[in-house]
Amino acid sequence: xxxxxxxxxxxxxxxxxxxxxxxxxxxxxxxxxxxxxxxxxxxxxxxxxxxxxxxxxxxxxxxxxxxxxxxxxxxxxxxxxxxxxxxxxxxxxxxxxxxxxxxxxxxxxxxxxxxxxxxxxxxxxxxxxxxxxxxxxxxxxxxxxxxxxxxxxxxxxxxxx
Amino acid sequence: xxxxxxxxxxxxxxxxxxxxxxxxxxxxxxxxxxxxxxxxxxxxxxxxxxxxxxxxxxxxxxxxxxxxxxxxxxxxxxxxxxxxxxxxxxxxxxxxxxxxxxxxxxxxxxxxxxxxxxxxxxxxxxxxxxxxxxxxxxxxxxxxxxxxxxxxxxxxxxxxxxxxxxxxxxxxxxxxxxxxxxxxxxxxxxxxxxxxxxxxxxxxxxxxxxxxxxxxxxxxxxxxxxxxxxxxxxxxxxxxxxxxxxxxxxxxxxxxxxxxxxxxxxxxxxxxxxxxxxxxxxxxxxxxxxxxxxxxxxxxxxxxxxxxxxxxxxxxxxxxxxxxxxxxxxxxxxxxxxxxxxxxxxxxxxxxxxxxxxxxxxxxxxxxxxxxxxxxxxxxxxxxxxxxxxxxxxxxxxxxxxxxxxxxxxxxxxxxxxxxxxxxxxxxxxxxxxxxxxxxxxxxxxxxxxxxxxxxxxxxxxxxxxxxxxxxxxxxxxxxxxxxxxxxxxxxxxxxxxxxxxxxxxxxxxxxxxxxxxxxxxxxxxxxxxxxxxxxxxxxxxxxxxxxxxxxxxxxxxxxxxxxxxxxxxxxxxxxxxxxxxxxxxxxxxxxxxxxxxxxxxxxxxxxxxxxxxxxxxxxxxxxxxxxxxxxxxxxxxxxxxxxxxxxxxxxxxxxxxxxxxxxxxxxxxxxxxxxxxxxxxxxxxxxxxxxxxxxxxxxxxxxxxxxxxxxxxxxxxxxxxxxxxxxxxxxxxxxxxxxxxxxxxxxxxxxxxxxxxxxxxxxxxxxxxxxxxxxxxxx
Numbered sequence: 001x002x003x004x005x006x007x008x009x010x011x012x013x014x015x016x017x018x019x020x021x022x023x024x025x026x027x028x029x030x031x032x033x034x035x036x037x038x039x040x041x042x043x044x045x046x047x048x049x050x051x052x053x054x055x056x057x058x059x060x061x062x063x064x065x066x067x068x069x070x071x072x073x074x075x076x077x078x079x080x081x082x083x084x085x086x087x088x089x090x091x092x093x094x095x096x097x098x099x100x101x102x103x104x105x106x107x108x109x110x111x112x113x114x115x116x117x118x119x120x121x122x123x124x125x126x127x128x129x130x131x132x133x134x135x136x137x138x139x140x141x142x143x144x145x146x147x148x149x150x151x152x153x154x155x156x157x158x159x160x161x
Numbered sequence: 162x163x164x165x166x167x168x169x170x171x172x173x174x175x176x177x178x179x180x181x182x183x184x185x186x187x188x189x190x191x192x193x194x195x196x197x198x199x200x201x202x203x204x205x206x207x208x209x210x211x212x213x214x215x216x217x218x219x220x221x222x223x224x225x226x227x228x229x230x231x232x233x234x235x236x237x238x239x240x241x242x243x244x245x246x247x248x249x250x251x252x253x254x255x256x257x258x259x260x261x262x263x264x265x266x267x268x269x270x271x272x273x274x275x276x277x278x279x280x281x282x283x284x285x286x287x288x289x290x291x292x293x294x295x296x297x298x299x300x301x302x303x304x305x306x307x308x309x310x311x312x313x314x315x316x317x318x319x320x321x322x323x324x325x326x327x328x329x330x331x332x333x334x335x336x337x338x339x340x341x342x343x344x345x346x347x348x349x350x351x352x353x354x355x356x357x358x359x360x361x362x363x364x365x366x367x368x369x370x371x372x373x374x375x376x377x378x379x380x381x382x383x384x385x386x387x388x389x390x391x392x393x394x395x396x397x398x399x400x401x402x403x404x405x406x407x408x409x410x411x412x413x414x415x416x417x418x419x420x421x422x423x424x425x426x427x428x429x430x431x432x433x434x435x436x437x438x439x440x441x442x443x444x445x446x447x448x449x450x451x452x453x454x455x456x457x458x459x460x461x462x463x464x465x466x467x468x469x470x471x472x473x474x475x476x477x478x479x480x481x482x483x484x485x486x487x488x489x490x491x492x493x494x495x496x497x498x499x500x501x502x503x504x505x506x507x508x509x510x511x512x513x514x515x516x517x518x519x520x521x522x523x524x525x526x527x528x529x530x531x532x533x534x535x536x537x538x539x540x541x542x543x544x545x546x547x548x549x550x551x552x553x554x555x556x557x558x559x560x561x562x563x564x565x566x567x568x569x570x571x572x573x574x575x576x577x578x579x580x581x582x583x584x585x586x587x588x589x590x591x592x593x594x595x596x597x598x599x600x601x602x603x604x605x606x607x608x609x610x611x612x613x614x615x616x617x618x619x620x621x622x623x624x625x626x627x628x629x630x631x632x633x634x635x636x637x638x639x640x641x642x643x644x645x646x647x648x649x650x651x652x653x654x655x656x657x658x659x660x661x662x663x664x665x666x667x668x669x670x671x672x673x674x675x676x677x678x679x680x681x682x683x684x685x686x687x688x689x690x691x692x693x694x695x696x697x698x699x700x701x702x703x704x705x706x707x708x709x710x711x712x713x714x715x716x717x718x719x720x721x722x723x724x725x726x727x728x729x730x731x732x733x734x735x736x737x738x739x740x741x742x743x744x745x746x747x748x749x750x751x752x753x754x755x756x757x758x759x760x761x762x763x764x765x766x767x768x769x770x771x772x773x774x775x776x777x778x779x780x781x782x783x784x785x786x787x788x789x790x791x792x793x794x795x796x797x798x799x800x801x802x803x804x805x806x807x808x809x810x811x812x813x814x815x816x817x818x819x820x821x822x823x824x825x826x827x828x829x830x831x832x833x834x835x836x837x838x839x840x841x842x843x844x845x846x847x848x849x850x851x852x853x854x855x856x857x858x859x860x861x862x863x864x865x866x867x868x869x870x871x872x873x874x875x876x877x878x879x880x881x882x883x884x885x886x887x888x889x890x891x892x893x894x895x896x897x898x899x900x901x902x903x904x905x906x907x908x909x910x911x912x913x914x915x916x917x918x919x920x921x922x923x924x925x926x927x928x929x930x931x932x933x934x935x936x937x938x939x940x941x
Contacts, residue, residue, distance in 0.1 A: 102830065
């Protein structure tokens with residue numbers, strides 16, 4: 001288990017390199033090697049979606065992927081969602097406007113899932129949003145605020161384009 | 162004083178850091194040199210430990226230490242502290258920090274491995290040699306109480322953990338006077354809490370300094386400190402416990418666990434920071450749950466539906482230990498008679514030890530169970546007597562003119578149960594009107610024409626929220642003029658920082674977001690207890706009010722003397738005090754703070770104590786009764802057993818609303834928790850072996866966005882007279898009636914078939930069984 005592998009990837013525009021064990025998950029790499037703790041780990045078996053980040057343009061569960069598999073990838077985590085000047089992404093703004101979060105633990109994964117999807121489908125229906133986030137579990141909000149936030153963010157993104 | 166913040170739907174203070182991924186949960190806190198822990202847990206429901214061999218684990222490079230109970234030293238020779246002693250407990254058995262000789266449920270911690278990282282710690286767990294000798298186990302609480310049942314622990318001669326009674330009025334007379342007596346049996350099961358952040362602990366020792374700092378994903382930092390100090394026989398002041406950002410709690414994080422104790426002890430032994438983060442599979446077998454209850458219920462009523470008395474017996478699944486007194490059993494019986502003026506109640510409640518994870522309160526605790534019994538009983542009366550379900554509720558509700566209403570019961574503290582305020586009839590009408598119940602039969606018929614069975618559910622409740630006695634608060638003005646609120650209480654998503662800032666802001670004419678809030682830290686000046694039982698807004702809120710009022714009065718008094726004006730001629734706006742109608746003459750709160758802090762040879766103003774701050778406690782002996790009614794509409798597919806939730810209406814009274822945005826969030830999230838309990842969540846165990854049959858979120862179904870209905874919330878504010886702000890609790894009011902409301906709707910949908918539903922969770926398979934029983938009978 002002690003054999004180390006050199007991995008490198010770009011996260012939020014910054015380059016990260018490290019020598020790691022093959023068994024290290026991408027979530028642990030992002031959190032504990034890169035120090036980007038905004039990506040959360042809720043189940044470690046790919047069901048709850050809390051660890052979702054965007055890898056090469058796709059919403060990806062970082063708990064069921066090894067960091068070595070992401071070698072050479074371009075990642076965005078929740079820390080990279082806002083503009084460099086701190087201006088919130090429309091999804092983030094909508095989450096606070098529509099009470100889309102309470103404890104905040106599922107929030108990063110929810111936001112990344114929705115942000116990636118709105119790039120593909122700028123005009124989602126409520127049903128599509130509910131299907132989309134059916135792979136992300138929230139125990140606090142009952143999802144209603146999250147769904148409203150996603151629809152509002154979609155509208156704001158459409159208006160800005 | 163213009164109330165601009167209290168009651169306003171302001172954005173949450175917490176949100177900015179959380180949406181940016183800048184929150185700090187326990188596993189996000191980095192301290193150099195921190196070691197990781199992993200636990201070896203029992204793979205058997207009941208077994209004797211024949212041998213533990215730690216040598217191979219200790220030999221793994223990167224493994225720093227491995228401990229079984231004996232290795233923790235003499236301090237670990239006692240069982241853990243009983244959090245809530247109660248004379249009703251017959252078998253008062255808390256666990257050892259790690260198992261001693263015997264394991265009593267799958268998941269019980271046996272040994273801990275400390276390593277340079279979590280991967281190596283788990284390698285260490287794999288390498289431990291463990292020999293277990295299987296013993297007979299019992300999982301079903303009813304079986305556990307039968308003569309000859311295997312003892313849950315070998316030392317027991319019985320598995321009866323506790324018997325509780327809840328009675329008032331003349332129950333025999335009620336049944337003598339009855340026109341009708343109905344009997345029902347109910348099976349109720351609520352699963353695990355399933356907060357998204359599993360439990361976690363980080364312990365940082367300072368052995369030389371005699372101080373230990375613990376970050377715990379807890380609802381009760383002050384109680385964690387208390388139990389750690391008691392167990393470790395040290396002063397409470399030598400331990401600091403902090404609850405950082407906590408990713409959901411829902412009750413089980415209020416309990417002090419063995420892992421907290423073990424990690425604290427191990428960190429001090431190694432003189433290194435040690436962290437343990439529970440993983441989800443561990444969570445299924447180690448975090449407390451709330452499982453089975455079997456109820457037998459008899460109700461005595463008049464022909465018009467007037468309820469004279471309820472008699473009930475319950476057998477409750479306690480799990481393998483009693484770590485949290487009888488709080489869960491108590492909350493299952495104390496809610497009787499609910500929102501109804503029922504003259505007599507007699508409940509006998511037996512808590513049975515079983516070879517499974519201990520059970521302690523989860524969102525609502527036993528109240529959803531009690532409410533299910535009461536509401537199903539009301540529906541039964543309506544069904545059997547051919548009455549309207551809403552009408553039976555109206556007939557029996559405590560009336561508005563009866564408040565404060567004494568039920569006749571007395572709490573264990575000796576205080577009489579007194580419903581403080583509300584209008585139960587009005588909230589029922591609000592929910593019914595919103596649901597357009599008058600046209601429901603047309604909707605039922607329209608659905609029937611396309612082969613769908615549509616039903617309407619009703620459930621009412623009240624809740625002893627805002628549990629006494631106190632949560633303290635400190636309000637201070639910094640020399641900069643910044644207003645600070647410090648509360649030891651902590652939050653797990655409720656928005657505590659925002660509401661305490663809202664309450665304080667109006668006293669100083671500042672905005673909510675300008676206030677600096679600190680929470681969840683035993684080093685803060687005011688004492689706190691625990692964020693449970695929908696209690697913190699109603700207990701800490703009034704304390705913030707009292708502290709802010711005292712600080713404001715002190716500031717006004719000093720400014721009045723300086724201005725040679727009367728205090729009543731002064732006003733506070735934007736953090737400055739001015740004379741009303743006199744422009745230009747103002748003094749900042751920061752200036753007053755600096756004067757009151759003073760300096761060497763620079764005196765404090767005569768007649769004033771130093772500093773512009775106050776710590777205050779609103780102390781109470783009584784809970785406050787939140788209440789309301791829910792209505793929902795469902796459609797059932799009788800060929801598949803699928804239940805579609807269409808719409809859900811809540812009319813809710815939590816007294817004075819501090820922030821409607823947050824109350825809506827609490828209610829909607831609470832309803833969804835109730836929906837999970839009603840339809841999805843089932844923590845199954847194999848009855849023969851005691852093995853859990855689900856230990857991941859693929860097998861254990863939580864509510865998902867796709868299955869949830871639109872939830873429409875209305876508020877009625879009847880301020881409680883029990884506290885100066887009139888606040889009642891909101892955290893559990895969605896969950897408590899939720900289960901009963903969903904089941905009521907499903908039964909109503911299937912009324913033409915005569916299906917009765919006396920149980921939950923109701924899976925499609927189980928619902929089909931119930932439907933098929935009736936369909937086959939109709940065919941044959």
